[in-house]
Amino acid sequence: MNSLPFLPVLIPLIGGVIVLLIRQAGLNLQRLLSFLLVLALLAVSVELLHVASQGSPQVYALGNWVAPYGIVLVLDQLSALMIFITAILAVGALWYAISTKMDAQGSHFHVLFQIQLFGLNGAFMTGDVFNLFVFFEVLLLASYGLMLHGGGRLRTKAGLQYVVINLIGSTLFLFAVGALYGVLGTLNIADMANKVALLSSEDQGVVAAAGLLLLLVFGIKAAMFPLYLWLPQAYANASAPVAALFAIMTKVGLYAIIRVHGTVFGDNAQELAFFYTPWLLGLGLITIILAALGVMASRGLREQVAYLVLASVATLLIGIGLNTPAALSASLYYLIHSTLIAGGFFLLADIIARGKGSLEDHFKSGPTMPQAILIGSTFIFAAIAMVGMPPLSGFFGKVLILSSALDNEYFGWILTIVLIASLIMIIAMARSGSVLFYHLQPNVDSTDEPLNKLAYLAVILLFSASIVLVVFAQPITSMTDSIAQQLFNPNHYIDSVFNTPAVGKVSP
Amino acid sequence: MELLIAIVIGVLTASGVFLTLRARTFPVVLGLTLLAYAVNVFLFAMGRLTIGLPAVINPAQGGYTDPLPQALVLTAIVIAFGMTAFLIVLALKSRSELGNDHVDGLHLAPDEVPYDKKATVKSQQPNKEASHG
Incomplete structure (x- = not known):
């Protein structure tokens, strides 16, 4: 052992x-x-x-x-x-x-x-x-x-x-x-x-x-x-x-x-x-609509990212609810992406909130933040990755999940709802980005605190996962395929649990 | 005996759910405690109810009580106890910080500023947050 x-x-x-x-x-x-x-x-x-x-x-x-x-x-x-x-x-x-x-x-x-x-x-x-x-x-x-x-x-x-x-x-x-x-x-x-x-x-x-x-x-x-x-x-x-x-x-x-x-x-x-999978699919579809509306209605960036996390959970619920090895493999790919990008996005939201001084992360026109171009570019990167636009990993994850949904009898509903939800999220992210970085009011109190470069490294670390997921998409999807195959053959798991002998005893 | 235990679990759960849905923190804590009691009795009953039998196999006794649910209940009691203690402290903290004991915190304290007016007010009093620290 x-x-x-x-x-x-x-x-x-x-x-x-x-x-x-x-x-x-x-x-x-x-x-x-x-x-x-x-x-x-x-x-x-x-x-x-x-x-x-x-x-x-x-x-x-x-x-x-x-x-x-x-x-x-x-x-x-x-x-x-x-x-x-x-x-x-x-x-x-x-x-x-x-x-x-x-x-x-x-x-x-x-x-x-x-x-x-x-x-x-x-x-x-x-x-x-x-x-x-x-x-x-x-x-x-x-x-x-x-x-x-x-x-x-x-x-x-x-x-x-x-x-x-x-x-x-x-x-x-x-x-x-x-x-x-x-x-x-x-x-x-x-x-x-x-x-x-x-x-x-x-x-x-x-x-x-x-x-x-x-x-x-x-x-x-x-x-x-x-x-x-x-x-x-x-x-x-x-x-x-x-x-x-x-x-x-x-x-x-x-x-x-x-x-x-x-x-x-x-x-x-x-x-x-698999009596539970229709529940996951149906509830996932409802969750993604409500998450998209939440992204639209958020008053601050951190709240918006929280709703984006919810949308990624909903996408995963749909992927698991589809209940095919291909869909599960796609969901696992999307899971790696959404976890790391969402984590990085929360850190980025905090950096933006620090740069905005007393306005924190509220969607209100405010002062120019230090290093606005760098932070703004990172924000665009994160938004694109999170809502699933090409060329970043969110897009590939969503495409994989949706293409595996084509075999499902409700594929019309799934595609329509997921795509409309994504569109709403893209509009909302474009709006929040423009409020945070373009609608500026120089006379509102600004912050003197410069960008914490060490802290920014953590954001870069987590966001680089998106690029890695795209560049090495082939080996990563073959790994998630193999995981999905393993999960759809639970006998393998069950046998290994029962056939492991105690230490000091010979296997029967 | 099964009927009695089932009724007890049902009454405890119903009271627990009712109290958990109340608006103030203290009934919610009580409700969660009652729910924890209900689930402990339920777990115990899931090992089947037997009277006067040991929890270890003894040929002389002609039977045994399933020991596993007893171990589960013991673990569940310890965890529920710790969680309740934590929740009470947290409820007290929120009572002192929010100025009321409502679970949803919707009732603003006299000096509290609504979310959407917070930014403008804070810019006039830049040192307020630091003193809360």
């Missing part, structure tokens, strides 16, 4: 504790250690991506208790990809937090940051539904702390709503897990898939209800209609590096849908096979 899969969980956990213990030694040492930990995580995640692409999923049985009795961590290609995206995003967000000294606005920023990564990586790797709940709680509790980091009135208000809705989500999660355990008698995802395949017809109703309840919980995390109302305010009011890291949080919900529902209610699940 290889202990490599355990490292992404172990590094932030132990690192976070050490960062907490050395707080007497000063913030600079905490910063250095925290950044080194994130770099180590990035290095490990590259290695994991390499190992996972070799083929069979790596299984780590915690405490040497094998499945289905023990809790297992499973590293397949999807988990490795998600951990890799998280690590890149964390490097960008942490670099920004350190270079703008935002981590000094409250205590324990670095500890919470590491524990957040611990929760995220754990959620991406666990093979057990209850353990997924525990990791969700870990990442949520850290996110509550990060969300409120820096304090302030609006942040506290948005934070309270964010905490309450997630606590309700946790309760529903437990109800769903309890109902599934009551019928299936197991919590291991692979074992659940086996049990659902043998389910008698009178128990199917309960399992379907529990499955939909679980979908509701993941829908809260992913911000699916009608459960998205917490997202815009929470993201718009969080401090910039935190909002950037939160760009991965909605994707945790989507990941959980792909992992749990895709495995348990996959091909083998008799009448329950």
Whole structure:
């Protein structure tokens, strides 16, 4: 048994504790250690991506208790990809937090940051539904702390709503897990898939209800209609590096849908096979309309970016709801793009807000900001990438998803709605760009603070992902194709979980 | 016994949902607590209700209680306890910062400035934000 899969969980956990213990030694040492930990995580995640692409999923049985009795961590290609995206995003967000000294606005920023990564990586790797709940709680509790980091009135208000809705989500999660355990008698995802395949017809109703309840919980995390109302305010009011890291949080919900529902209610699940996908498709279409209207109606750039995140989630819901390997592969490509660009966009919005002085990021004519041409060009780049215009990665992601939608019976509706929503978003972004950079009033109080070049590097780092995704589109799509193939053959995942022997025992 | 437990779970959940939908933070906290109680009893019942049997397999006893839901409930209790404590502190913080205990914060405090008028007002008092710090 290889202990490599355990490292992404172990590094932030132990690192976070050490960062907490050395707080007497000063913030600079905490910063250095925290950044080194994130770099180590990035290095490990590259290695994991390499190992996972070799083929069979790596299984780590915690405490040497094998499945289905023990809790297992499973590293397949999807988990490795998600951990890799998280690590890149964390490097960008942490670099920004350190270079703008935002981590000094409250205590324990670095500890919470590491524990957040611990929760995220754990959620991406666990093979057990209850353990997924525990990791969700870990990442949520850290996110509550990060969300409120820096304090302030609006942040506290948005934070309270964010905490309450997630606590309700946790309760529903437990109800769903309890109902599934009551019928299936197991919590291991692979074992659940086996049990659902043998389910008698009178128990199917309960399992379907529990499955939909679980979908509701993941829908809260992913911000699916009608459960998205917490997202815009929470993201718009969080401090910039935190909002950037939160760009991965909605994707945790989507990941959980792909992992749990895709495995348990996959091909083998008799009448329950893929019973949830029409819900995803329909709700995704509604979400993208509302997100586009939200982008149009936003009063500030950060709120607008939050709605753009919502639109990207909706696009992904549609992609997963189409339920073909091609659509799933396209969705994964779009997921890499939208997470990193949205993270960078939150950082850019903060840079613009700093340049605008007291106007912050509000769409009002204001003073010229320092380095306006550079920032403005970056804004155009981000807007083009985010709304999905050529030649950047958002365009390719959307084209891949829409072309895989052509086989669907509702392709007319899907194409019409997605394209109209994109058009609305393009108009809204053009308007906000012109208000921010062209409608200038020289007599409004300007800021003397020059552009923080170090902080700007973090934006460049995250945005360069868009170019990489276009230039290396072929190898990346062949990787996402291979991930989608793996996900549509859950037997491979299930077999690896059950056939991993305990250490010191010979494989049967 | 199953009927009694089912009624208890139902009543707890219904009260919890009702209280969670209230407009002020304190009933919401109480509602979430009741929901947590309901889900704990529910998880416990999902291991099937048995009386007087041990949670470990003992041939002399002729049966056993499923230990896994008990472990789950224990974890859920600890997490719910921590979360409730956090939420109460946060509710107190928002009460002191927002000047009211409404969940939606729509009721403005006497000295609060609406969002769309904030920018102009702040430019007249540039040092206001710094003092909040």
